[in-house]
Amino acid sequence: MFNSELMKRLSDCFGPSGREKMIREMIKNEIKDYADEITTDPLGNLIARKKGTGKKILFSAHMDQIGLIITHVDEKGFLRFANVGGLNAKELLGLRMVFDNGLEGVICQEELKDKEKLTTGKLFLDVASTDKEFIKKNFRTGDMCVFKSEYYETKDCVICKAADDRIGCYVLIEALQNHPETDNDVYYVFSVQEEVGCRGAKTAGYSIDPELAVALDVTATGDTPDGIKMDVKLGGGAAIKLKDNSLITHPDVKDLLTCLAEKNNIKYQYEILEFGGTDAGAIHTSREGVPSGVISIPSRNLHTSGEIFNKADVEECIKLVIAAAN
Amino acid sequence: MFLKELTELSGVSGCEYEVRNFIKDKLSQMGCDFYVDKLGNIIAHNKGRKNKTIMVAAHMDEVGLIVSNIDSEGFIKFKAVGGIDQRVLNSKAVLVGENKIPGVIGSKAVHLMTSQEKESSLPIDKLYIDIGTNSKEETEKLVNIGDYVSFNSSYVEFGDNLIKAKALDDRTGCSIILELMNQKLDADFYGVFTVMEEVGLRGAETAAYQLEPDLGIVLEGTVCADMPEVEDRDKSTLIGKGAALSLMDATTVYDIDIVRSVAKIAEGNNIMYQYRTSASGGNDAGAVHKTKSGAKAVAISTPCRYIHSSVNVASKKDIESVYMLAKQVILENQKGEQ
Numbered sequence: 001m002f003n004s005e006l007m008k009r010l011s012d013c014f015g016p017s018g019r020e021k022m023i024r025e026m027i028k029n030e031i032k033d034y035a036d037e038i039t040t041d042p043l044g045n046l047i048a049r050k051k052g053t054g055k056k057i058l059f060s061a062h063m064d065q066i067g068l069i070i071t072h073v074d075e076k077g078f079l080r081f082a083n084v085g086g087l088n089a090k091e092l093l094g095l096r097m098v099f100d101n102g103l104e105g106v107i108c109q110e111e112l113k114d115k116e117k118l119t120t121g122k123l124f125l126d127v128a129s130t131d132k133e134f135i136k137k138n139f140r141t142g143d144m145c146v147f148k149s150e151y152y153e154t155k156d157c158v159i160c161k162a163a164d165d166r167i168g169c170y171v172l173i174e175a176l177q178n179h180p181e182t183d184n185d186v187y188y189v190f191s192v193q194e195e196v197g198c199r200g201a202k203t204a205g206y207s208i209d210p211e212l213a214v215a216l217d218v219t220a221t222g223d224t225p226d227g228i229k230m231d232v233k234l235g236g237g238a239a240i241k242l243k244d245n246s247l248i249t250h251p252d253v254k255d256l257l258t259c260l261a262e263k264n265n266i267k268y269q270y271e272i273l274e275f276g277g278t279d280a281g282a283i284h285t286s287r288e289g290v291p292s293g294v295i296s297i298p299s300r301n302l303h304t305s306g307e308i309f310n311k312a313d314v315e316e317c318i319k320l321v322i323a324a325a326n
Numbered sequence: 327m328f329l330k331e332l333t334e335l336s337g338v339s340g341c342e343y344e345v346r347n348f349i350k351d352k353l354s355q356m357g358c359d360f361y362v363d364k365l366g367n368i369i370a371h372n373k374g375r376k377n378k379t380i381m382v383a384a385h386m387d388e389v390g391l392i393v394s395n396i397d398s399e400g401f402i403k404f405k406a407v408g409g410i411d412q413r414v415l416n417s418k419a420v421l422v423g424e425n426k427i428p429g430v431i432g433s434k435a436v437h438l439m440t441s442q443e444k445e446s447s448l449p450i451d452k453l454y455i456d457i458g459t460n461s462k463e464e465t466e467k468l469v470n471i472g473d474y475v476s477f478n479s480s481y482v483e484f485g486d487n488l489i490k491a492k493a494l495d496d497r498t499g500c501s502i503i504l505e506l507m508n509q510k511l512d513a514d515f516y517g518v519f520t521v522m523e524e525v526g527l528r529g530a531e532t533a534a535y536q537l538e539p540d541l542g543i544v545l546e547g548t549v550c551a552d553m554p555e556v557e558d559r560d561k562s563t564l565i566g567k568g569a570a571l572s573l574m575d576a577t578t579v580y581d582i583d584i585v586r587s588v589a590k591i592a593e594g595n596n597i598m599y600q601y602r603t604s605a606s607g608g609n610d611a612g613a614v615h616k617t618k619s620g621a622k623a624v625a626i627s628t629p630c631r632y633i634h635s636s637v638n639v640a641s642k643k644d645i646e647s648v649y650m651l652a653k654q655v656i657l658e659n660q661k662g663e664q
Contacts, residue, residue, distance in 0.1 A: 017579050018574065018579025018580070018581070018582070019579075019582060041619060041620055042540070042619060042620040042621055042622060043615065043616075043620040044581075045620075069573065069574050069605060071559065071603040071604065071605060072558065072559035072603055074558065074559065080559040082574070082604075082605030082606075083605070084574070084579070121560070141573065141601045141603055142573040142574075142582060142585065142601060193579060196579055199579075199615075199616050200620075202616050202620075203616060203617075203618065203619050203620030206618050206619055206620075207618070207619035207620075
């Protein structure tokens with residue numbers, strides 16, 4: 001059964017790259033009764049361990065989400081910003097944003113003759129106040145904000161913000177809560193700063209030094225009108241990644257995940273993503289190298305305020321993680 | 327604080343030995359413990375009270391050029407080393423190679439340019455270095471392919487406490503660490519003078535690997551675009567307005583709690599500070615915080631106008647603020663019961 005209540009809370013929790021404190025506390029609370037040991041490392045990765053004497057396995061999903069960082073607050077109360085993670089100026093216009101303290105703003109643009117020339121520098125955040133004292137007190141250079149959008153679901157699918165990668169976090173929370181009887185030494189990593197370059201996974205991979213690593217992250221799909229050419233589709237099951245820009249999946253890991261899916265009747269599809277990367281990209285070159293792969297949750301409309309995924313795919317991903325942990 | 331000497335030395339990325347030798351001499355004279363690692367970083371240790379391992383880093387290297395070809399008439403073609411401001415290269419005085427052969431960067435005369443060429447800066451492949459020779463053979467006696475080229479620009483003090491020099495990015499940081507080492511503070515830290523920052527934070531990565539710091543304090547020279555035609559929001563930092571604290575750049579999202587705590591230390595000690603508001607660029611913190619199991623990092627910078635050109639401009643007051651703040655951050659982090 002899909003736990004909509006948990007997913008809604010994960011999606012709504014504030015946590016752009018480098019500011020993962022709130023989402024970290026929330027996840028820690030969800031898993032504290034299930035892990036043998038929970039630590040937070042210097043960069044802020046949350047690392048939950050199920051101890052064992054067998055194979056050392058690392059699962060990773062990133063807690064951070066894309067957002068904006070305020071670079072300038074002018075005296076009239078208009079805020080300028082820069083991207084935190086991959087965002088396109090043209091897709092930002094008109095969006096509602098929310099800060100960690102709950103205050104909001106809307107993204108507006110300077111008057112432009114040529115709309116094609118819209119850049120982030122021509123956008124500003126209007127925080128809906130003409131009260132100088134209020135603005136001075138509440139908005140500072142360095143503050144971050146994220147998309148504001150309502151969680152919504154149908155019988156089979158969900159629309160929400162930050163499905164990238166709170167849905168991966170959801171999969172790992174569920175897998176940890178249903179951790180199998182096994183000798184394996186399993187680390188569930190909720191990583192930081194993936195969206196700015198897989199920085200948390202790099203240090204977590206180093207300190208854990210696993211024998212096998214599997215990242216849980218969203219991937220794009222090829223099932224939308226005039227979309228990218230790609231075989232992955234919503235409802236097609238867990239996507240076993242073969243390649244993206246950061247990783248060529250280790251053949252043993254590809255075979256392992258495929259075998260486990262076949263053996264356990266887990267619906268799966270292969271994924272080749274012609275752009276992007278995940279935590280596995282940083283982990284597989286750690287130290288002497290780590291055989292790594294990715295289980296992807298197919299998602300449409302990535303890096304927007306309304307990412308869409310299929311609940312049944314998520315269940316298949318959870319089953320595959322549990323099988324891989326065993 | 328040796329800034330005149332430091333900025334007048336050549337030290338293009340990968341060829342930092344002049345700067346390294348100067349700093350080594352000064353550290354020896356001060357009686358500091360130090361060693362030089364395999365990539366050429368200087369790692370000096372100030373022993374004292376210790377709660378955590380602190381690495382204070384500044385890079386010795388500067389942006390410059392490297393000789394790529396000598397043409398049939400003896401003119402030198404070159405490539406950029408690091409993110410040099412290519413718009414300003416034309417008609418600059420330079421020094422080529424170990425023997426510091428003087429030269430000037432030239433291009434075809436303005437009279438011969440097309441109207442299109444006049445409107446834009448010349449790309450690097452249309453420029454050459456003239457060292458006053460008459461033939462390929464004459465040039466080859468003085469210059470080899472692979473020789474490094476740095477700007478020939480002297481240290482000048484002018485205006486309201488301002489300095490003009492080349493390589494203020496990051497000889498200001500180097501001079502501040504030398505001064506910190508000279509203070510013999512009762513607070514433990516490593517003073518690290520790194521190589522190859524301008525080509526990708528390479529020295530800092532190996533230095534941090536050796537030291538495994540808990541906290542990296544990177545002292546930089548950073549972009550300052552406080553010119554008349556620039557909107558306030560795009561200025562990044564302002565000259566004379568104090569030490570610039572980084573919030574985010576292309577290589578690091580700084581831990582906001584640490585950044586605000588450094589701001590608080592500045593306020594508590596009446597040290598002038600500002601936030602660096604540009605989110606682009608990068609510095610050694612990007613390598614330090616991701617090394618091994620990870621570290622906290624802050625970047626405290628001196629605003630430099632016309633950065634990555636032959637005429638950087640910085641304020642002595644800002645340099646003093648960076649020094650004072652770095653010192654207080656070290657003391658604050660190492661104080662308490664031992």
